[in-house]
Amino acid sequence: MASDQRPVSTNSALPPQRVIARIDIKGPNVIKGVHLEGLKVVGKPGAMARQYYEQGADEIIYMDVVASLYGRNGILSVLEEAAAEIFVPMTVGGGIRNVEDIVAALRSGADKVAINTAALQRPEFLSEAARVFGRQCIVLSVEAKQRQPGTWEALTDNGREQTGVDVIEWVAEAEARGIGEILITSVDMEGTQKGFDIELVKAVRDSVSVPVIACGGAGEGAHIRALLEASHCDAVCCASLFHYDRLPLPALKNELAAAGWDVRL
């Protein structure tokens, strides 16, 4: 027997896995694209979030793709509505630029904020945010585009802008600045429903010691099982899988439980 062949039963020795529903928002609508582009309207945020909560989502991530925090249809009004009826952790990202934005997000019902563009423009923002709100509140969001095998570039503005920053160096710096979690989205796999960039998730997870949330590419349960087996990542985040009813949350959790993973049913 190959010693690296890990039997399914040892999964139970690992901590429970979080299954997170991601809701990308533009104006009053939930949208979804492929490689963060070609966005299509797939529903309304309030109804979808409520459905995912009732189906057992362990957490909900709201991402504002046009970074419009404020205003009548801004993501904060979506959060305010959700906070009255959704009692699992909620993270908000897209357009978080300063301490005041974080205060506004928390006051609207967010538990955590996900920061990408503003952190790449001014890395000290992460240190400030972690100091003021505690590291449990600050999630580094990374949009990773593969440049060569084993090398990824961090993009900003929902995948629209290049930075030249190496993802692996960036996550290590962000951890040193005090963030509490990393949400790693593969721009290459995002929306394709063809599976995760497992090498990316492993490389990120191996270079930090904070929890890592993997996002981008889930199209079936086998993709998620392969990701968990290979990377032991701390949480998995899906959008298309749930939006298009490819594999509803309860079915996914049952599949993971049957494979020996500890999930909240």
Place this chain on the structure above:
Amino acid sequence: MITVVDYGRGNLYSLSHALSHIGIGHAVSERPEDILAASAIILPGVGAFADAMDELDQRSLVAPLQDAAGRGVPLLGICLGMQILAATSEEFGRRNGLGIIPGSVRALPEPDDGGGIRIPNVGWRRLALHQEDPLYHGMQEGVMAYFVHSYGFFPEGDAVMATSEVNGLSVPAIVRRRHVVGCQFHPEKSGPVGLEMLHNFFTEARKSATASVRGSEVGAV
């Protein structure tokens, strides 16, 4: 009056929404008189221990909280609000807490290379239920709740009602000393199970209020 203590260190919006959802009217307040007048108190909190104690100090809330707990007012501490019930903490140097439940706050163990739970411990964890406690009345062993923490509160004596396993260590998840309860997890973020625990806390609080009224009537006779 039910008072949720606002000392600038908690996500009170979620908690306030959760209480409203289960029909518990409450006041969010940072005023000492609202703690002294409370029939039940919730002490939330996220962040660092010393920082939280400084904030309570600046608002002159330490003595009122100790006084209320001493008079038997039901008190629920959540996350950091549970940890500051302790006598002392070792987070960033030794610091005294409220001293309402004897014990100390210590860092959680880091995982081995082979896996385990990363710190901060973020996510849904199973609870091992050790004693009968009204907070989890009717719930099953292994019920899950949402945790976010890097430190644990380890009380003295038999105050531990439930634990969750973190890298081989049983870390207290629910502690109780008479009418003072602490949850390391966030009941307001733990779905229907968490809401039920909040509901149970207030059911118990009402019972003890009725009992103490009866007690004083008996005393008057």
